[in-house]
Amino acid sequence: MSYRDVVSRRVLTWALVAVAARMPVAMAPLVLVFLVRERPGGYSLGAALAAAYVIGEIIGAPVLGMRLNPRRARPHLAAGLLAGAVGFAGLGAFPAAPAALLAGSAFLAGAGPAAAPGGLRALLTSLVPGHAAAQALSVESMLTFGVWAVSPATATGLALGVGPHLPLLLAATLMAASVAGLWFLPAGWAADGPDGPDGQERRDGRDGRGASRLRVLARAWPVYVTGAAGLSLLALAELVLPALLDQRGIAVGWAGPLLTVMSVSSAIGAFLYGLRSWPGRLRTRSVVLTAGMSAAVAAVALVPGAPGIAAALAVAGLLQSGAMLTRNLSLREVLPPDALAAGYSVMYAAVGAGYAATGSLAGALLPLAAPSTAILAGVALTLVLTSVGWWGEIRAGRSAPGAGTAVPLGAAAGAEGAPVGGGGDPERRL
16 A cells, blocks of 8 residues: 555645644644633633633534535535634634633634534545545544644744734634635535435435434444544543653653654554555454553553653554544445535544543542542543444444445445455445
8 A cells, every 4th residue: 555646736735724724723722721821710711711612612513514515515614614713813812801702712713613624534535536545544644643743832832932812813814724725625525426316415404315414423323432432542641641740750841742752653653554454344443453542541650750651652642543543434434425524523523522521530530549540540431432332333233234245445435346445454334
């Protein structure tokens, strides 16, 4: 396998639009804290603003994502990104506004563009041949982890070196630029053909098989659960690491570099995943990778020194990207092409909920137990969610029509006859 099929001018344009759209998202929680930290009760207010932002994402992603029209997605994506730009601009332009107004702007900044990641992902896979979908998703993952690696330093440097409002104004500018960039990309993506039964989204909100869009999306619930499990580990790494370093007698300032190690390792893992085909069913790969990541995060809680923590985080990052890619490819297995963008948006909401749930659990445990114990409790929750998702995928696979017949990997294979994600790796549809 190679990345030759994803190298094109249109994919490069897509990458620029994606960076402009995602950099604000990566900076948001941190810059919201910096924005109000000098006010009375600033850190509590910053946490509340970050919570409003995340709630906006969790609500906006499925609600707006289910309304995306595959052939005319551009106006919808542009409106959402523009709303996000307005939300960020309001925060940056009026940092001394009442808390309720800031919370409303944070909610808008989170909810408005929440369907954009799913829409952009579906658009990316439409720009490459069907057999290169895994490589395209690997490129997206490398791009995402790269953005997440540089965003904290960018946000911190601008907020502390220039002014706490400047990162938010930069976020608004970048998101507005992504809106303009959409007009250099196709207006949408095809499903199964312009007039085919699965490619035509009916006006009554039903797909060509007569099933409601919500029912079709609900079919993929095990994938959403495993997605939530995967990101819950990231919540542990990000939110509990400073307290863990303090427990170990290590300078808390090492938290940033250690998380950067994890992000860089994730980008490397995404690159390696796209280089070849991998054995086993997608659901099996997902469980194995998530279990390995859980073991690595548990090691973070148990090893005593900074070098050991760095090594464990590097392994966790390496496995995290593979787990994320298998979940995205699993959605291509379960959902028809015209529902993929909505499915990616629901996944976005699910992983956000998993992040929030594990972060809340860790926050509740920290006053009562050592940080290492809080991490281990979060790992246990992740393993429970992974087991539930795996059980659901097996159960759905056995009950689905034609479950005993192997089919090519990926929804695109069903449409084009070309396997996705590594060639001859057949997988049963759920």
